[in-house]
Amino acid sequence: MYPIGRGGRAARTPEEKQAKKKKLKAKVGLAQHPQVVEIEVPENELPVWDLDAKLKIVGKGVPRIEGPEKVTGQAKYTLDYTPADLPGLLYARTLRSPFAHARVERIDASRAAALPGVKAVVLIAKGSGFDASSALLDVVADGPVLEPQDREVIAEGEEVAVVAAESDAIAEDALELIEVKYQRLPHVVDYEEARKPDAPRVHKEASSNVVPGDPQKTGDIEKGFQQADVIIERTLRVPVLLHNSAEPHAAVAQWEGKKLTVWASTQGVNGFRDDLVKTFKLDKADVRVITQHMGGGFGSKFGMQNYGALAALMAQRAGAPVKLAYDRHEENQAAGNRPNATMWIKLGAKQDGTLTALHCKAYGTAGVGRDASVTGMMATVYKCPNLRLEDSDVYTNAGAAQPMRAPGYPQGSFAIESAMDELALELKMDPLELRRKNFVDLPLLALEEMYQVGAEKIGWSRRPGLGPKTDSPIKRGIGMGTAVWGNGAGPPASSRVTIAPDGSVESAMAVQDLGVGTRTIVAMVTAEELGVPLEAVKVNIGDTSLELIGPDSGGSVTALSIAPAIRLAAANARQLLFQKLAPALGAKPEDLVCDDGRISVRGRPGQALTWKEATAKLGAPISGRGERLPNVAPYGDLPLWGAQFAEVEVDTETGLVRVIKVVAVHEAGRVINRTTFESQVNGGVMMGLGYALLERRTMDKSEGRVINPNLEDYKMLGPDELPEIETVIVEPITPMDNVGGKGIGEPCTVPTAAAVANAVAHALGIRVYELPLTPDRILDALAAKKA
Amino acid sequence: MLKTKKGKQKLSRRKFLKTAGMAGGAVAVGMLVKPARRAQASTTQRPPLGPGDVEVRLNVNGKDHVLKLEPRVTLVEALRERLNLTGTKRTCDHGECGACTVLMDGRAVCSCMTLAVNAQGKKIITIEGLAQGKLLGRLQKAFVEHDALQCGFCTPGMIMSLKALLDQHPRATSAQIRAAIAGNYCRCGALPNILKAANAVARA
Numbered sequence: 001m002y003p004i005g006r007g008g009r010a011a012r013t014p015e016e017k018q019a020k021k022k023k024l025k026a027k028v029g030l031a032q033h034p035q036v037v038e039i040e041v042p043e044n045e046l047p048v049w050d051l052d053a054k055l056k057i058v059g060k061g062v063p064r065i066e067g068p069e070k071v072t073g074q075a076k077y078t079l080d081y082t083p084a085d086l087p088g089l090l091y092a093r094t095l096r097s098p099f100a101h102a103r104v105e106r107i108d109a110s111r112a113a114a115l116p117g118v119k120a121v122v123l124i125a126k127g128s129g130f131d132a133s134s135a136l137l138d139v140v141a142d143g144p145v146l147e148p149q150d151r152e153v154i155a156e157g158e159e160v161a162v163v164a165a166e167s168d169a170i171a172e173d174a175l176e177l178i179e180v181k182y183q184r185l186p187h188v189v190d191y192e193e194a195r196k197p198d199a200p201r202v203h204k205e206a207s208s209n210v211v212p213g214d215p216q217k218t219g220d221i222e223k224g225f226q227q228a229d230v231i232i233e234r235t236l237r238v239p240v241l242l243h244n245s246a247e248p249h250a251a252v253a254q255w256e257g258k259k260l261t262v263w264a265s266t267q268g269v270n271g272f273r274d275d276l277v278k279t280f281k282l283d284k285a286d287v288r289v290i291t292q293h294m295g296g297g298f299g300s301k302f303g304m305q306n307y308g309a310l311a312a313l314m315a316q317r318a319g320a321p322v323k324l325a326y327d328r329h330e331e332n333q334a335a336g337n338r339p340n341a342t343m344w345i346k347l348g349a350k351q352d353g354t355l356t357a358l359h360c361k362a363y364g365t366a367g368v369g370r371d372a373s374v375t376g377m378m379a380t381v382y383k384c385p386n387l388r389l390e391d392s393d394v395y396t397n398a399g400a401a402q403p404m405r406a407p408g409y410p411q412g413s414f415a416i417e418s419a420m421d422e423l424a425l426e427l428k429m430d431p432l433e434l435r436r437k438n439f440v441d442l443p444l445l446a447l448e449e450m451y452q453v454g455a456e457k458i459g460w461s462r463r464p465g466l467g468p469k470t471d472s473p474i475k476r477g478i479g480m481g482t483a484v485w486g487n488g489a490g491p492p493a494s495s496r497v498t499i500a501p502d503g504s505v506e507s508a509m510a511v512q513d514l515g516v517g518t519r520t521i522v523a524m525v526t527a528e529e530l531g532v533p534l535e536a537v538k539v540n541i542g543d544t545s546l547e548l549i550g551p552d553s554g555g556s557v558t559a560l561s562i563a564p565a566i567r568l569a570a571a572n573a574r575q576l577l578f579q580k581l582a583p584a585l586g587a588k589p590e591d592l593v594c595d596d597g598r599i600s601v602r603g604r605p606g607q608a609l610t611w612k613e614a615t616a617k618l619g620a621p622i623s624g625r626g627e628r629l630p631n632v633a634p635y636g637d638l639p640l641w642g643a644q645f646a647e648v649e650v651d652t653e654t655g656l657v658r659v660i661k662v663v664a665v666h667e668a669g670r671v672i673n674r675t676t677f678e679s680q681v682n683g684g685v686m687m688g689l690g691y692a693l694l695e696r697r698t699m700d701k702s703e704g705r706v707i708n709p710n711l712e713d714y715k716m717l718g719p720d721e722l723p724e725i726e727t728v729i730v731e732p733i734t735p736m737d738n739v740g741g742k743g744i745g746e747p748c749t750v751p752t753a754a755a756v757a758n759a760v761a762h763a764l765g766i767r768v769y770e771l772p773l774t775p776d777r778i779l780d781a782l783a784a785k786k787a
Numbered sequence: 788m789l790k791t792k793k794g795k796q797k798l799s800r801r802k803f804l805k806t807a808g809m810a811g812g813a814v815a816v817g818m819l820v821k822p823a824r825r826a827q828a829s830t831t832q833r834p835p836l837g838p839g840d841v842e843v844r845l846n847v848n849g850k851d852h853v854l855k856l857e858p859r860v861t862l863v864e865a866l867r868e869r870l871n872l873t874g875t876k877r878t879c880d881h882g883e884c885g886a887c888t889v890l891m892d893g894r895a896v897c898s899c900m901t902l903a904v905n906a907q908g909k910k911i912i913t914i915e916g917l918a919q920g921k922l923l924g925r926l927q928k929a930f931v932e933h934d935a936l937q938c939g940f941c942t943p944g945m946i947m948s949l950k951a952l953l954d955q956h957p958r959a960t961s962a963q964i965r966a967a968i969a970g971n972y973c974r975c976g977a978l979p980n981i982l983k984a985a986n987a988v989a990r991a
Contacts, residue, residue: 067931068923070939071946073874073914080873246878246886246940246974295940296974328879515938515975675934683937683976711883711972719965722978
């Protein structure tokens with residue numbers, strides 16, 4: 001379901017492989033070292049927006065077009081649908097288990113069902129755990145009284161019953177009237193405890209709480225360590241993080257006969273719709289999912305999940321539209337998290353810094369769910385001929401993990417970047433120099449340029465003068481980490497650009513804008529390709545009924561999956577327009593150009609038609625369609641790179657770490673909107689800083705409950721902790737597709753915590769091997785060093 | 788003992804953790820949590836309001852509204868679900884995130900921590916009250932220009948907190964600006980640009 005590793009899709013299907021091809025030249029790479037490459041593309045593909053492209057709108061910094069809606073409170077999020085929009089709207093609330101593991105022996109919701117204003121009550125009657133996407137309709141019951149024979153809750157916050165009522169308050173009252181008889185069972189929420197053979201079993205069907213993954217092996221790890229002159233071995237730990245998107249999970253569902261409409265706070269309207277179709281056994285044409293604006297997801301909102309299923313179910317039972325939204329506690333118990341990890345890493349290198357072997361064994365908990373893997377990025381970030389990477393999941397009786405911005409990568413980055421800096425110390429090498437020695441061999445690699453500009457902007461040359469030997473109790477340090485992420489952009493993406501006789505232009509696709517600037521990118525690419533001003537384009541997205549499939553927004557794939565499709569659609573629309581106009585201008589369609597909305601014959605700019613004049617000649621609207629074509633091999637498989645540098649100040653008397661500045665150098669090939677690109681980097685860096693210094697989900701082991709499921713005790717970065725963040729964009733254009741760009745959403749959060757940890761270690765001369773770098777840990781480490 | 792904004796008596800934290808769930812639900816340890824239908828004692832000697840709906844008069848963005856709602860209904864609920872002014876967001880319901888910030892007689896308050904009945908007789912301004920038709924206010928314009936928003940969910944609360952500050956201190960310092968929004972959380976990372984936008988307005 002999660003689109004990571006879509007594989008930078010090259011041609012796969014028989015149609016794609018057999019399509020007529022043509023050869024194109026493109027000038028790619030960095031402007032200072034351009035390379036001319038010849039690529040083979042389908043016949044209808046457009047020339048790449050390469051280094052020679054003269055672009056007027058794409059590449060600039062453009063304020064997001066829905067800005068005015070958002071700053072006036074007019075933008076409608078899922079939570080904002082009220083009875084004024086949907087008469088008879090009911091509010092659903094969920095009764096959740098307070099226990100980490102219990103048998104549900106009896107549920108009596110009769111008093112709740114009888115409460116005036118309550119319109120529907122549903123009980124979860126069967127199963128160990130609750131996953132609405134598998135057989136929802138088989139496990140729910142109307143009750144209102146039930147003595148389930150086989151119902152176990154396996155995490156705090158798991159759904160037990162749902163009510164729908166005329167107001168949120170009545171729904172809450174109804175929940176308090178539901179009497180549940182639980183028989184508590186042994187639980188385990190600490191992943192170290194859960195690994196032990198005598199730990200309470202989380203999943204009855206599993207033979208163990210530990211689920212090892214398949215090790216990733218390259219070369220010969222034994223030989224590799226034998227070849228090493230220096231070997232370091234360390235164990236590092238990172239905690240569970242919570243997404244804490246501003247808008248909680250929410251869905252509003254309305255049935256009309258067998259037609260279902262759901263307004264959803266989701267990262268993927270198409271994936272959500274597909275899940276509804278499967279779960280409720282509906283026809284695809286009868287299901288519509290709409291997301292015009294949503295308040296953040298960061299990976300936690302893919303697919304229908306339980307909230308989407310229960311909203312639709314309650315609407316069905318109540319015969320009225322239903323709004324179901326999690327409150328902040330539910331959000332932080334049951335709506336997803338980033339797994340923790342204990343990572344043992346062993347790194348070997350020759351005296352000159354060349355890596356010879358890397359062995360990492362890691363385990364972590366994804367709660368009752370799966371995929372706590374973290375070592376994958378270690379195979380990509382540096383060159384190492386002999387690798388052994390092993391991940392294990394450990395089940396615990398806690399909320400299931402959901403993908404969180406670059407799943408696994410920030411965890412792995414903390415381990416390998418810390419290890420690289422420790423190795424550099426042993427080898428008496430500059431940490432940047434050590435990394436340079438181990439760059440991967442891949443085309444269009446611009447890491448050297450990124451290191452150089454980042455080092456210059458942070459003042460890397462000051463590094464020898466900083467550190468623990470300075471007089472003041474406030475020590476300063478500088479550290480860095482390399483950002484890497486896999487490219488997943490590619491088909492399918494379908495776009496339609498429509499030009500109407502009144503001059504209006506609409507660019508449509510069933511893709512959603514999470515708040516990353518997708519709408520603006522759609523408008524910019526359309527306007528650029530058509531040759532009209534940005535203001536001329538209206539964007540129509542976020543609605544599956546458009547039937548123009550767009551990607552679910554995960555894996556940093558959206559912008560570069562859709563932009564090439566939009567170019568094709570705009571080009572086709574322009575072609576249709578030119579075909580209509582050519583006779584009137586006494587020319588052939590291929591001789592016409594459109595520039596800033598004026599259409600003329602190439603070479604005769606004086607005789608131009610204005611946009612209004614031109615489109616008035618259309619009797620009816622015309623539409624051009626564009627389908628995203630496969631990525632050009634091997635460019636589609638190349639990772640996304642970056643480098644982040646941090647300068648910190650550590651007060652050795654209080655243990656407080658203050659980040660002074662972060663320089664975030666990132667590539668995205670052709671950047672489409674500079675403004676929203678930088679905002680994405682700000683967001684990724686801030687999340688990474690929160691990881692380094694503040695964030696940590698904490699569980700009470702004996703009660704099996706989340707202690708900080710709120711916004712006051714789960715600490716996130718605020719104005720007092722915000723450092724200066726400088727974003728530097730390096731643009732090696734790639735001929736992967738006709739736009740020449742890459743994604744940014746996730747790479748920008750991968751190395752931040754690692755860079756801060758390296759800076760702190762540099763400042764203090766000792767290292768803390770666990771995040772967050774809280775004052776108590778800093779002081780303990782300093783005390784141990786003294787002793 | 789904790790009293791919630793709804794006027795209910797809650798259990799002590801230790802007992803609470805051991806028994807009832809967060810959203811209610813009685814368990815067979817013998818504890819049945821009954822909502823106490825008593826309004827909390829007020830410092831003025833007025834008779835308690837409720838139970839059941841009472842008449843509430845709210846002045847919002849210059850207009851008077853008369854609503855019938857229970858005394859326990861918060862201002863944010865009244866604004867969003869009854870007056871359909873959904874610009875003010877409800878994200879934590881605990882006064883921790885600032886997304887529900889409105890102005891009440893010029894002061895920034897969390898509308899989730901204010902009972903609608905206690906907002907009577909006050910001038911309430913929400914995000915919808917800032918623009919004049921299509922003409923954006925100065926803060927709103929600056930937010931758009933400096934890309935001081937991403938998903939936009941925290942944005943109304945941010946703008947209201949800053950408006951409260953800048954109305955009182957048009958030349959607010961950088962430190963005052965940071966303090967004003969310290970209670971408004973933003974997960975997308977618009978904070979650097981929010982500070983840029985606010986400082987731009989303060990220095991203009």
